[in-house]
Amino acid sequence: MTQPRFSRGQRRRAVLSSYLGSMIEYYDFLLYATASAVVFNQVFFSDLDPLVGTVAAFGTLAAGYIARPIGGIVFGHFGDRVGRKKMLVISMVMMGVASTLIGLLPTYDQVGALAPILLVFLRIVQGIAVGGEWGGAVLMSAEHASSRRGLWASFTNAGAPSGMVLSTVVLALFAAISGPEGFLVWGWRIPFILSVVLLAIGLFVRLSVTETPVFAAAAANKPARPPLLEVLRNHPRNLALAVGIGFGAFIAQGTLTTFLISYAVQAGFERQTVLNALTLSSVVAIGGIIGFSALSDVVGRRPVVLGGALATGAWCFAVFPMVDTGSAVLLTIAVVVGQGITHAAWFGPSAALYSELFSTGSRYTGASIGYQLSGLGAGLAPVTFASIMAAGAGPGTISVVIGVFALVSVGSVLVLSETSRGGLADTRDAEPDGDTESGRAGSAGGTSRP
Numbered sequence: 361m362t363q364p365r366f367s368r369g370q371r372r373r374a375v376l377s378s379y380l381g382s383m384i385e386y387y388d389f390l391l392y393a394t395a396s397a398v399v400f401n402q403v404f405f406s407d408l409d410p411l412v413g414t415v416a417a418f419g420t421l422a423a424g425y426i427a428r429p430i431g432g433i434v435f436g437h438f439g440d441r442v443g444r445k446k447m448l449v450i451s452m453v454m455m456g457v458a459s460t461l462i463g464l465l466p467t468y469d470q471v472g473a474l475a476p477i478l479l480v481f482l483r484i485v486q487g488i489a490v491g492g493e494w495g496g497a498v499l500m501s502a503e504h505a506s507s508r509r510g511l512w513a514s515f516t517n518a519g520a521p522s523g524m525v526l527s528t529v530v531l532a533l534f535a536a537i538s539g540p541e542g543f544l545v546w547g548w549r550i551p552f553i554l555s556v557v558l559l560a561i562g563l564f565v566r567l568s569v570t571e572t573p574v575f576a577a578a579a580a581n582k583p584a585r586p587p588l589l590e591v592l593r594n595h596p597r598n599l600a601l602a603v604g605i606g607f608g609a610f611i612a613q614g615t616l617t618t619f620l621i622s623y624a625v626q627a628g629f630e631r632q633t634v635l636n637a638l639t640l641s642s643v644v645a646i647g648g649i650i651g652f653s654a655l656s657d658v659v660g661r662r663p664v665v666l667g668g669a670l671a672t673g674a675w676c677f678a679v680f681p682m683v684d685t686g687s688a689v690l691l692t693i694a695v696v697v698g699q700g701i702t703h704a705a706w707f708g709p710s711a712a713l714y715s716e717l718f719s720t721g722s723r724y725t726g727a728s729i730g731y732q733l734s735g736l737g738a739g740l741a742p743v744t745f746a747s748i749m750a751a752g753a754g755p756g757t758i759s760v761v762i763g764v765f766a767l768v769s770v771g772s773v774l775v776l777s778e779t780s781r782g783g784l785a786d787t788r789d790a791e792p793d794g795d796t797e798s799g800r801a802g803s804a805g806g807t808s809r810p
Contacts, residue, residue, distance in 0.1 A: 370570055374504040375515050377569045378497040381452055382519025383526065384562045385493045388459035388555050389424065389486055390520070391527035393618045393742075394638075396421045398531075398631055399548045403467050404476045420480050421618065424487035425739020428732040431491020433588060436725030439496050440587040443571045444503070444724060448496040452566060454489035456559030458482045463552030491735075495714075495728030502715040503572035503784055510661070510780060513711035514653030521645035521699070524617060527551065528639045532632060574720055574784050590722035591729065598717040599730050604772030605665065605713070606734025608765025609706045612672050614738035615762060616641070616679070616699045619745050623755070624683050624691060637692040644700025649708035656709040660778045665713070666770055668705025673766025675702050680755035706769070716779035723784070737765070 400420070431451070439447040462482050468475045497516040505512040530551040538547030591599055617638060624634045656664040675698050682694040710731070718726030745758050 370573075371501075371504040371512065373565075373569045374500045374572070375512050377448075377566045378501040379515040379519050379522070380562050380565050381448060381493060382497050382516045383522040384452065384519075384555075384558045385455050385490050386520045386523030387527045387558060388455050388523075388552075389490045390524045390617070391459070391531065391551055392424065392462070392483060392486065393421055394524075394528055394531055394621065394635070395548055395552075396618070398621065398625070398635075399544060400479070402544055403548070404465075404479050405468065419743050420476065420483050422739040422743045423480050424483040424490075425736050427484040427487030428491035428735050428739075429729060431488035431493075432495060432728030432732040433725065434488070435492025436495055436722075436728040437587050439492070439499075439724035439728075440722055444496045444499050444575060445566070445569060445571050447492055447724075448500065449563065449566055451489045451492040451496065452559060452562050455486055455493070456555050456562075458485040458489065459552050459555035460559075463549040463555070491728065491732045494731055495724050498711045498715055498727060499575075499724055500569065500572060502712060503574035508654070508657050509715075509784070510657040510709055510712040511650065511654040513715060514650050514708050517653070517708055517711045518646050518649045521642035521649065524642040525639055525646075528635050528642065530554065532635050532639075535632070587722040587725035588729075591718065591726040595718050595722070595726055598776075599726060601772045601776050602714055602717055602727075602730030603733045605769050605776075606707075606710055606731060607737045608669065608762065608769045609672070609703065609710070610735050610737035611741045611765050612676060612698070612703055612762050613707065614741035615676070615745065615758065616695060616703065618738075619742040619758075620679070620683070620695065622742075622746065623680070623749075627683055628686060629683075629688065629691060633688050634691070637688075637695045638699075640692060641695040641699040644696050645704050648700050648704025651708075652705040653708040653712065656712065656780060661709045661713045661716075661780050662773050662776070662778055664705055664709050666773050668702055668707070669766045669769040669773070671702035672698065672706050673763040676762040677756075677759045680759060684755075713779055715784065716782070720784065 404420075435447045435451060459482075462479065465478055465482070466475055494516065497519070498513050501516055502509050502513040531548065534547040534550050535543045538545075585593070621631075621634050621638065625631055652664050652668065679694045679698055682690040714727040714730050715723060717730070745761075748757055749755070
């Protein structure tokens with residue numbers, strides 16, 4: 361088999377492309393999340409009780425997350441067959457077009473039930489696009505990296521809080537410019553329409569990147585079976601562990617970045633105060649994700665993810681009492697520590713970790729499905745927790761749920777052996793501690809057998 365040839369220049373372009381692509385995709389995807397918390401219940405569900413409207417708005421948010429595994433399967437299949445780059449271009453175009461059209465949608469008062477139907481449809485398109493984006497963007501960085509894979513792959517994950525910062529700042533800017541009434545009429549639309557500009561910038565950078573050397577070297581040895589079947593046959597255990605590690609992290613993310621906005625506003629905070637805290641926490645998270653991922657190259661993925669899961673699960677018991685104090689300072693501390701530090705340690709190394717769990721011929725599919733199934737937690741958490749609160753339960757119930765799934769993540773990491781020491785051209789499965797050699801087979805560019 362031809363050995364991969366790594367180029368520093370291409371690695372830099374690949375990392376920049378992955379970071380910008382991820383930032384743009386998540387700008388669009390998380391802009392929707394923020395808008396669903398602050399405006400969509402009034403624009404697209406104006407005939408409903410405010411609390412019920414909030415649940416409905418979060419329900420459309422969840423539709424995007426439910427669609428993400430579909431994107432992971434479809435884009436993963438072709439990404440493993442024809443290459444990472446082509447699929448990333450398509451996913452970016454889909455996201456940019458869908459987001460721009462959301463900014464042009466009529467309201468419920470204008471066209472009735474057609475408005476939320478169109479909103480849900482475009483949200484599903486967004487979900488499919490981001491479902492295909494993450495896996496390809498991670499592999500574009502990881503498979504261009506000959507070393508320090510955790511660091512380079514982490515820039516894709518850092519694109520998520522970067523997109524959150526950008527979306528929150530732009531939304532807050534136009535909220536200030538348009539005023540409360542104007543914001544409901546036109547102010548919220550401009551950030552979505554601006555997606556077309558970001559799309560042009562992202563495509564310019566992405567088209568300059570070559571196919572990854574690991575995929576190019578293994579192209580002649582693609583498995584005969586479809587990549588999805590390869591994952592289900594050769595990597596079912598790793599796929600299950602990937603979901604176990606990440607599901608709770610996404611529940612925490614959905615709580616800290618989406619549900620908490622609505623909760624804090626209903627608790628009496630000004631919307632802008634909450635958005636300012638969220639923006640600051642996202643800025644901190646960018647550094648946290650990159651820093652903790654770089655640390656995982658040194659000490660391993662397992663100890664960093666374990667520490668992040670335990671810390672996030674514990675911290676979420678403090679978040680809601682801190683918000684309930686009515687103190688803007690404590691609100692900010694709660695969100696910054698939760699998202700920017702503890703969650704960053706849990707979430708950051710996942711980019712490299714997920715890519716290390718699967719062989720080259722099915723890596724796009726396996727990493728994407730594992731990540732996107734985990735991502736259902738972020739989509740389901742806000743609507744589920746809003747429904748729980750509407751039924752009369754207290755925020756302590758939410759903290760317990762997050763804590764339980766943090767322990768599930770801890771158990772999944774403990775079962776998994778360390779993945780950071782091998783190269784991506786080595787397609788062996790990660791095995792349980794104490795059995796790191798048994799059951800390993802395969803060679804670079806081939807498939808492994810459990």
